[in-house]
Amino acid sequence: MLDGMTGVDRRTFLAVSAVVAGTAASAGIAHAAEAPVFAHGVASGDPLPDGILLWTRVVTDESVRWEVARDESFEHVVARGRTRTGAHRDHTVKVEVSGLRRATRYWYRFRVDDVVSPVGRTRTAPAGDCPSVRFGVVSCANWMAGHFVPYGYLADRDDLDAVIHLGDYIYPHYDPKVRDAEPKHEIITLADYRTRHALYKTDPHLQRLHAAHPMIATWDDNESADNSSAVGALGHDPATEGPWAVRLAAATRAYFEWMPIREGIMFRRLRYGSLCDLTMLDLRSYRTPETIMGARQRDWLIRGICDDSARWRLIGTSVMFSPLAIPPAPGFPSVNTDQWDGFPTDRELVVRALDRKGMKNAVFLTGDIHSSWAVDVPDGSALKSVATEYITTSITSDNFDEFLNVPPRTGSLALEAAIIAKNPHVRFVELDSHGVSTLDITPDEVRMDWFYTSDRTDPNATIRKAHSWRTRYGTARVEPVLF
Numbered sequence: 001m002l003d004g005m006t007g008v009d010r011r012t013f014l015a016v017s018a019v020v021a022g023t024a025a026s027a028g029i030a031h032a033a034e035a036p037v038f039a040h041g042v043a044s045g046d047p048l049p050d051g052i053l054l055w056t057r058v059v060t061d062e063s064v065r066w067e068v069a070r071d072e073s074f075e076h077v078v079a080r081g082r083t084r085t086g087a088h089r090d091h092t093v094k095v096e097v098s099g100l101r102r103a104t105r106y107w108y109r110f111r112v113d114d115v116v117s118p119v120g121r122t123r124t125a126p127a128g129d130c131p132s133v134r135f136g137v138v139s140c141a142n143w144m145a146g147h148f149v150p151y152g153y154l155a156d157r158d159d160l161d162a163v164i165h166l167g168d169y170i171y172p173h174y175d176p177k178v179r180d181a182e183p184k185h186e187i188i189t190l191a192d193y194r195t196r197h198a199l200y201k202t203d204p205h206l207q208r209l210h211a212a213h214p215m216i217a218t219w220d221d222n223e224s225a226d227n228s229s230a231v232g233a234l235g236h237d238p239a240t241e242g243p244w245a246v247r248l249a250a251a252t253r254a255y256f257e258w259m260p261i262r263e264g265i266m267f268r269r270l271r272y273g274s275l276c277d278l279t280m281l282d283l284r285s286y287r288t289p290e291t292i293m294g295a296r297q298r299d300w301l302i303r304g305i306c307d308d309s310a311r312w313r314l315i316g317t318s319v320m321f322s323p324l325a326i327p328p329a330p331g332f333p334s335v336n337t338d339q340w341d342g343f344p345t346d347r348e349l350v351v352r353a354l355d356r357k358g359m360k361n362a363v364f365l366t367g368d369i370h371s372s373w374a375v376d377v378p379d380g381s382a383l384k385s386v387a388t389e390y391i392t393t394s395i396t397s398d399n400f401d402e403f404l405n406v407p408p409r410t411g412s413l414a415l416e417a418a419i420i421a422k423n424p425h426v427r428f429v430e431l432d433s434h435g436v437s438t439l440d441i442t443p444d445e446v447r448m449d450w451f452y453t454s455d456r457t458d459p460n461a462t463i464r465k466a467h468s469w470r471t472r473y474g475t476a477r478v479e480p481v482l483f
């Protein structure tokens with residue numbers, strides 16, 4: 001891991017880094033004829049109590065140096081090393097750093113020759129007793145539909161442990177309503193997916209978000225194609241777009257290259273001390289008409305539910321877990337079979353495990369449907385609640401007023417009322433606004449706050465806190481919080 005630089009080497013390296021960092025503009029001028037070396041920013045992800053994953057992307061095949069420090073000016077460097085990348089992984093760089101202190105803020109940067117990357121900030125996970133944790137929660141960022149101002153809002157917060165991304169980090173189609181995109185067609189090949197990921201990583205708000213907080217990400221369908229599964233996708237036509245398996249493999253490979261996530265199996269569990277654990281599900285890679293999770297992930301999830309070593313159990317599910325009867329509305333089916341409603345057997349197994357355990361401490365965190373919800377998760381009989389579910393809205397992707405082409409707020413109120421009337425376990429729904437959420441966890445409660453943007457098409461949009469709901473420990477019920 002450490003490259004064994006001598007003390008003199010280290011001092012020289014730091015001196016050069018400091019000079020270059022202090023004159024980033026002149027470094028830019030020196031390379032003005034070429035693409036900037038670190039055009040796609042830096043990122044970190046999947047915090048452990050003693051480690052973190054670092055990410056960047058370079059335009060060269062050079063050896064890349066990295067360092068991690070306790071301070072922003074890199075006077076107290078605690079780990080450093082070097083790694084190589086190349087065309088085989090689209091010049092993306094990942095470094096697994098270990099030996100760090102728990103619940104601690106660190107700064108990191110990379111270097112190629114004399115060019116230094118932007119500085120990133122990250123934080124390791126706590127271990128043991130932990131009084132509170134605060135996450136950002138995000139999903140559904142369609143580049144072409146608007147500006148990622150809500151990401152920038154979370155980047156400006158300095159009180160987050162990490163940001164949970166619940167999927168639709170990219171979108172595969174080409175429909176430049178507000179911003180133009182690359183490539184200028186639906187992405188299908190590995191080169192296409194890499195190009196779209198690269199585009200996203202040039203967004204200033206998203207770059208700032210990654211540089212400010214570690215991300216814990218899973219994917220949904222749009223990282224491959226609309227309504228995707230292991231065996232095909234609504235948004236894929238094999239007759240004109242080739243075999244689905246080839247496209248899914250390309251999408252998977254590009255995602256692992258470009259996201260600050262450990263490579264291999266995407267479903268995983270991260271621990272935040274004894275306060276909570278966070279189970280991130282992969283509901284696309286193993287999905288077939290019969291199962292949303294696949295047998296292996298399902299068994300792993302149910303075993304995890306039976307383990308009670310954490311006070312709260314957070315479950316990141318890209319699509320809505322709770323049942324939902326959709327009232328009659330133009331363009332909408334009565335049931336959305338792309339979410340867990342299409343897989344009642346898998347859901348029943350999870351609900352039964354939650355019910356058997358009787359802990360009432362599971363909280364589902366959900367994206368996908370571009371709207372804000374707080375839900376009591378009912379058991380099969382709908383007589384009691386076994387968990388709660390909080391759904392964060394989209395950063396920019398169309399929500400209901402845009403789908404239905406009705407005026408925001410006034411146009412959707414009747415549908416919101418009809419949803420609650422038809423689904424008594426749905427306690428709160430707001431169909432129109434874009435934004436982000438934060439999730440506060442203490443031993444006594446889990447609370448979600450929704451923050452909405454004034455206008456997704458406005459690069460200078462403002463953000464306001466709009467709603468707040470919580471679950472008190474042991475209740476498995478959501479309740480509104482006045483603020």
Ligand SMILES: [Fe+2]
Pocket residue numbers: 140141167168222368369370394397
């Ligand atoms: Fe989405």
